[in-house]
Amino acid sequence: MNDLMNSTRYFVCLTFTLGSTFLLQAEDKTQAAEAPAVTVQTDFSAVPEGWFVGLDRAKVQATKADKDLLLNFSASDWIPQSITWEENVFTTQGFIDAALEDFILVRLDFPRKRNIQSDALREKNDKAAAYYEIRSYPMVVLADSSGRPYAKIEWAPDHTSDSFLKILAEKQGARKSRDAALGAAAKVEGAAKVPHLVKALEGQSPNQILRYYKKEFHEIVDLDPKDAGGLGHVVYYEKTVGMRKKLDALAKESKWVEAMAELDKFVENEAKTKEQKQKVRFWKLQGMLQLKQLDDIMPFLDSIIEMGPETSVGKRAAELKPQLMEGIAKEMQKQNLEAKKKAKEAKKK
Numbered sequence: 001m002n003d004l005m006n007s008t009r010y011f012v013c014l015t016f017t018l019g020s021t022f023l024l025q026a027e028d029k030t031q032a033a034e035a036p037a038v039t040v041q042t043d044f045s046a047v048p049e050g051w052f053v054g055l056d057r058a059k060v061q062a063t064k065a066d067k068d069l070l071l072n073f074s075a076s077d078w079i080p081q082s083i084t085w086e087e088n089v090f091t092t093q094g095f096i097d098a099a100l101e102d103f104i105l106v107r108l109d110f111p112r113k114r115n116i117q118s119d120a121l122r123e124k125n126d127k128a129a130a131y132y133e134i135r136s137y138p139m140v141v142l143a144d145s146s147g148r149p150y151a152k153i154e155w156a157p158d159h160t161s162d163s164f165l166k167i168l169a170e171k172q173g174a175r176k177s178r179d180a181a182l183g184a185a186a187k188v189e190g191a192a193k194v195p196h197l198v199k200a201l202e203g204q205s206p207n208q209i210l211r212y213y214k215k216e217f218h219e220i221v222d223l224d225p226k227d228a229g230g231l232g233h234v235v236y237y238e239k240t241v242g243m244r245k246k247l248d249a250l251a252k253e254s255k256w257v258e259a260m261a262e263l264d265k266f267v268e269n270e271a272k273t274k275e276q277k278q279k280v281r282f283w284k285l286q287g288m289l290q291l292k293q294l295d296d297i298m299p300f301l302d303s304i305i306e307m308g309p310e311t312s313v314g315k316r317a318a319e320l321k322p323q324l325m326e327g328i329a330k331e332m333q334k335q336n337l338e339a340k341k342k343a344k345e346a347k348k349k
Contacts, residue, residue, distance in 0.1 A: 050096040051105045053121065055128050055147075062104040062145035068172060069147065070103040073129060075137040078112040081155045082138035088160060095161040102172060103142075110137060133211070142171050148212050150175040150204075174203060182216070191223050198229040206237035232272075239270050247283075260287040278304050278313040294328050 052058035075082045108125045142151040151171040178200045185196035220229045250259040267280040308314045
């Protein structure tokens with residue numbers, strides 16, 4: 001059964017499995033360079049002038065100076081991309097001088113040799129990485145002086161000091177537009193706030209909106225309950241989060257039948273678009289696998305594909321089909337062998 005479960009794991013993005021809490025990991029997508037020898041035991045080793053190490057102190061300074069925060073989540077001694085970004089951009093004096101005009105620079109490092117940091121600093125950096133949902137290194141987060149993020153920037157091989165400064169200016173322009181929209185919303189009352197609040201959330205993913213702009217989003221929903229300012233996809237996303245909590249609770253007690261019933265109810269009452277319905281039905285496959293409903297799995301997968309072969313879910317389901325068929329065949333063969341073995345043992349008794 002393990003092979004069969006593994007064949008769907010890469011695609012089932014919302015499951016009933018335990019441990020749905022994300023475990024922070026650094027994804028080193030290329031061969032990691034050997035970590036250089038470290039002899040200086042300090043929180044501030046190898047940090048260029050102009051950069052803060054502690055986020056708390058940096059936020060205080062950002063508020064005083066009325067500047068944004070540039071948070072560099074790095075893995076300075078073991079991920080090549082992080083090392084390259086440091087060398088080509090972040091440690092160059094030209095970049096530091098120019099960036100300091102608008103940003104407080106903060107390095108949140110996750111070195112392989114963690115003994116160069118104090119326990120307190122490691123704990124604070126881990127907390128920041130969790131808050132900003134850092135799932136791979138290196139990653140840059142831009143945030144306002146209060147720490148609320150407005151952009152994430154991944155490493156790219158063509159980043160130079162000049163090109164990265166242009167990216168920062170563009171992203172900061174979006175933040176200024178956000179603040180202008182929030183300011184406009186504060187000057188009006190009732191439903192007149194909605195278009196301004198929607199403008200402020202422009203460019204943010206549903207997850208980011210619910211994580212960092214929940215107050216503004218719920219204000220939109222309260223003022224425009226019928227249409228939610230055109231942010232119906234965020235309303236739906238929030239409902240899927242609630243559904244996941246229910247599924248996780250049922251999974252802890254191995255109540256797969258009840259979990260599948262919850263999904264049936266959800267697809268009937270909440271899923272509106274073709275792709276939303278496909279996704280929820282696909283999640284149901286996990287329960288079918290757990291209950292070993294092997295004869296029903298392939299027809300069910302085909303029904304998902306037939307709903308919309310042109311959608312991203314339909315295409316990925318079709319891509320998965322050969323692997324799933326192979327996994328089911330192996331599992332059935334295993335079950336047949338076990339049945340024959342039991343029958344042979346029964347005859348001996």
